[in-house]
Amino acid sequence: MKIGELSRATGTNIETIRYYERIGLLPPPARTDANYRSYGGEHRSRLSFVRHSRDLGFTIEEIRSLLDLSDHPDRDCGEADRIATRHLEQVEEKIAQLSALREELSRIIGRCRGGLAGDCRVIEALGDHGQCASPH
Amino acid sequence: MKIGELSRATGTNIETIRYYERIGLLPPPARTDANYRSYGGEHRSRLSFVRHSRDLGFTIEEIRSLLDLSDHPDRDCGEADRIATRHLEQVEEKIAQLSALREELSRIIGRCRGGLAGDCRVIEALGDHGQCASPH
DNA sequence: GCTTGACCCTGTAGTTGCTACAGGCTGCAT
C-alpha cells in the first residue's frame, strides 16, 4: 500500500509517517518504480504500535525501547514493565499538578465579578506572588 | 538592578528574561554605559506576573492579552475572565484525558507478570488497536 | 494526445517555550 493508504489505515498524518522513517522509528519501505513508498502489513502494525504508544503519552525514545523489545521476543520483559511503570508515575504526577492548578484557577476565577480590568481579581491574582487565597 | 539580580529576585533564568524581551513580553529596559540591562520595580512585577501566569499554564499569547488588560485598567475585565475560564476548561479536559490514560496504563501494567518479551502483555497491549481489556 | 487533479517525492523551515552554547566585553578584587 502507498503512504496515503497507510495514513488512512492508521489515522496518522503522512508527514508524520515520513518523519518516523527519518528518525528511524519505522524501517524504510520498498519503493515502486516511481519511487513511491510501498508498505506491507508489518509496517502497518508497527505504525499502529507507535501510534497507540504515543496516544498513551510515551516518548519517542521510550517507544524505541519498547519496539526493540517487541523485535526480540526472547528478551526479558522487565524493561517494558519498568518503562510503563515509570510512565504511569509521571502521568500520576502530572494529574496531581494539574489538579492543584485547577484549584487555583477556580479560586481566581470565582473572584471575578466583571467590571473594569483595574479592579479585576483575575489580573490582580496573577500579579500576586503566589498568595492567591486571601489570608482571612 | 542588573539582569542577574532580577533573575534571582523572580526565580527566572537569565536567558528566559532576555527571551521574554525579544518576543516583546517585557519592555526593553534602560542600559548602563557598559550596555548592561538596568531594571526597576516595574519590570520586576511585570516579570512576576508573567512567571505566575506561566506556572498556571497560560500560553505566552494568553499572557500577552492579560498583560494588555493589566496595562489598561479602564477596559472591561470580561476578557481576562474568558481567558482564565477557557484555560480552566482545558486543564480539566487534560486531567480527564490523563485519568483515562492512567486507567489504561494500570490495566496494561497489571497484566505483566514478568517473563519473556514474546509473552509480554505490555507489549502485546500496545500492539492492539485500542482493545486493551481482553474480551475473554 | 493533452490537460486536469490527486497523489507522491525531497528538503527545509516553522511551531512552543525555552535552554545552551560560542565568542567577546566589563568590572572588581588581588
Add this chain to the structure above:
DNA sequence: ATGCAGCCTGTAGCAACTACAGGGTCAAGC
C-alpha cells in the same frame, strides 16, 4: 596585570511534529 564573575549578541538545539516550496507520476476525461 590577571583572574574571574557577570554581562552582551547571535545562533542553534530540544520534542514531536506540521507546513510549505518546488517538483515528479499516474489515471481519467475531453
